Amino acid sequence: MAGSGVFAEIRDGDGVFRYYSDGEWKASASGKSVPIINPTTRSTHFKVQACTQEEVNKIVESAKAAQKSWAKTPLWKRAELLHRAAAILKEHKAPIAECLVKEIAKPAKDAVTEVVRSGDLISYCAEEGVRILGEGKFLVSDSFPGNERTKYCLTSKIPLGVVLAIPPFNYPVNLAVSKIAPALIAGNSIVLKPPTQGAVAALHMVHCFHLAGFPRGLISCVTGKGSEIGDFLTMHPGVSCISFTGGDTGVAISKKAGMIPLQMELGGKDACIILEDADLDLAAANVVKGGFSYSGQRCTAVKVVLVMESVADKLVEKVNAKVQKLTVGAPEDDCDITPVVTESSANFIEGLVMDAKQKGATFCQEYRREGNLIWPLLLDHVRPDMRIAWEEPFGPVLPVIRINSVEEGIHHCNASNFGLQGCVFTRDINKAILISDAMETGTVQINSAPARGPDHFPFQGLKDSGIGSQGITNSINMMTKIKTTVINLPAPSYTMG
Numbered sequence: 001m002a003g004s005g006v007f008a009e010i011r012d013g014d015g016v017f018r019y020y021s022d023g024e025w026k027a028s029a030s031g032k033s034v035p036i037i038n039p040t041t042r043s044t045h046f047k048v049q050a051c052t053q054e055e056v057n058k059i060v061e062s063a064k065a066a067q068k069s070w071a072k073t074p075l076w077k078r079a080e081l082l083h084r085a086a087a088i089l090k091e092h093k094a095p096i097a098e099c100l101v102k103e104i105a106k107p108a109k110d111a112v113t114e115v116v117r118s119g120d121l122i123s124y125c126a127e128e129g130v131r132i133l134g135e136g137k138f139l140v141s142d143s144f145p146g147n148e149r150t151k152y153c154l155t156s157k158i159p160l161g162v163v164l165a166i167p168p169f170n171y172p173v174n175l176a177v178s179k180i181a182p183a184l185i186a187g188n189s190i191v192l193k194p195p196t197q198g199a200v201a202a203l204h205m206v207h208c209f210h211l212a213g214f215p216r217g218l219i220s221c222v223t224g225k226g227s228e229i230g231d232f233l234t235m236h237p238g239v240s241c242i243s244f245t246g247g248d249t250g251v252a253i254s255k256k257a258g259m260i261p262l263q264m265e266l267g268g269k270d271a272c273i274i275l276e277d278a279d280l281d282l283a284a285a286n287v288v289k290g291g292f293s294y295s296g297q298r299c300t301a302v303k304v305v306l307v308m309e310s311v312a313d314k315l316v317e318k319v320n321a322k323v324q325k326l327t328v329g330a331p332e333d334d335c336d337i338t339p340v341v342t343e344s345s346a347n348f349i350e351g352l353v354m355d356a357k358q359k360g361a362t363f364c365q366e367y368r369r370e371g372n373l374i375w376p377l378l379l380d381h382v383r384p385d386m387r388i389a390w391e392e393p394f395g396p397v398l399p400v401i402r403i404n405s406v407e408e409g410i411h412h413c414n415a416s417n418f419g420l421q422g423c424v425f426t427r428d429i430n431k432a433i434l435i436s437d438a439m440e441t442g443t444v445q446i447n448s449a450p451a452r453g454p455d456h457f458p459f460q461g462l463k464d465s466g467i468g469s470q471g472i473t474n475s476i477n478m479m480t481k482i483k484t485t486v487i488n489l490p491a492p493s494y495t496m497g
Contacts, residue, residue: 002095010207016047019223020206022062023216028055034196034225039105039339039372040330046200048223053232059191059220060238063162066217067189071159075130078185082126085212089205090119099201104169105331105338118177121455125472129185132476133157148492157480159187161240164233168246169341170297172198173205179243182475192221193233197341199223241479263468263478265461267299268420269392270450271413273435274307274315278425284318290449291398292326292376295337300421300450303392305400306409312402316380320364323376339372340395346372349395352388359386390416406435414440419462421450
């Protein structure tokens with residue numbers, strides 16, 4: 001159960017979950033807490049500490065001191081501790097998954113999968129880090145014109161310092177460890193600012209690192225109101241790197257952060273282009289999986305279907321048949337469609353739906369909402385003048401735009417200010433490659449729905465969808481910098497010369 005057993009020390013006597021600093025679980029001097037609303041009941045389920053700016057200062061100072069010692073820790077030892085944390089995380093998957101169910105209404109089986117996947121990511125990162133960071137480069141000067149072999153250049157990867165990790169609500173454990181594990185194996189310290197919805201799951205995950213025996217101060221987890229500590233954290237002079245996953249907030253962070261490395265994934269309007277020769281059964285299955293999994297609350301969800309007019313009726317019929325089979329209800333019951341994370345999210349989604357209705361979209365199902373729970377809805381005959389054609393609903397509502405040419409589909413995809421992922425369904429590999437090359441997105445899936453994983457694959461967005469690239473290898477490289485030592489010889493020296 002959450003906050004009990006080995007996790008008992010992360011909660012105080014009043015039931016408020018503590019924050020983690022300098023190897024200890026602490027209550028904030030503010031005496032205040034932040035409520036976490038259960039999306040299903042719409043009532044307070046958990047509370048976390050509302051940390052102060054002074055507490056943030058202490059956390060960053062501890063992180064800076066701990067990082068200096070951690071950078072001297074042998075690489076094999078860093079990997080060993082990460083493997084230990086991964087095993088502890090998977091061992092205690094049940095209480096962490098319970099938090100995900102209560103905080104973000106994630107279906108129970110998907111919540112368990114997220115925790116197990118996170119443990120696997122940590123272990124893979126430990127192995128990959130040993131290989132990547134265990135190698136350097138040796139360069140010689142006479143390969144460049146005008147130089148003799150009088151200089152030997154040795155290069156290696158060194159840590160950046162303190163990494164600030166800010167994951168989103170929809171994967172508060174997995175997208176946290178996707179930042180934490182690369183940072184740690186590379187020799188950095190980590191300050192985690194979890195989302196409010198998902199904070200308790202993240203605190204449980206951090207405790208698994210605590211139980212693994214990482215040095216004091218190396219890992220911190222600060223909770224609180226973004227309005228009070230958000231800018232203070234992201235603009236803190238002690239922070240050396242920011243890894244952020246979320247929405248528009250990332251744009252503001254990037255403008256304020258100054259000259260430090262940024263890794264950002266900021267959402268998408270992932271387009272699914274379906275050609276006349278596509279396997280429509282395969283396409284329909286992936287449209288439903290991609291559009292409605294976790295109620296569409298995924299950056300890589302299918303957000304708009306661009307289907308050739310000649311096969312649109314058949315595709316819509318097949319998709320509708322599958323939508324009717326989706327179960328709707330509580331996450332505890334493992335339903336396919338569960339409540340969206342907040343009432344404001346539900347209101348935003350409803351606004352997009354009403355705009356589409358006013359402008360003449362065809363409703364394939366009756367629009368239905370109870371509280372934060374919105375039934376799955378397919379909108380056909382959507383036009384570019386409707387908000388749903390461009391805006392990211394982050395909910396179980398999927399627009400279908402009928403197109404008359406491949407060029408029309410590519411144009412709509414590329415006209416978006418987002419460019420995270422896209423997909424194309426066709427039996428013609430030549431067409432698939434041509435369309436993939438033309439789509440202005442970080443990744444294109446051929447004959448499958450968009451997806452972030454497997455977690456070692458590169459994951460990046462273009463335009464407003466992000467900065468830099470994620471994936472285990474890319475994250476390790478991004479959280480390091482190159483250090484060069486040049487040996488100057490008194491006379492040219494040639495191997496075996």
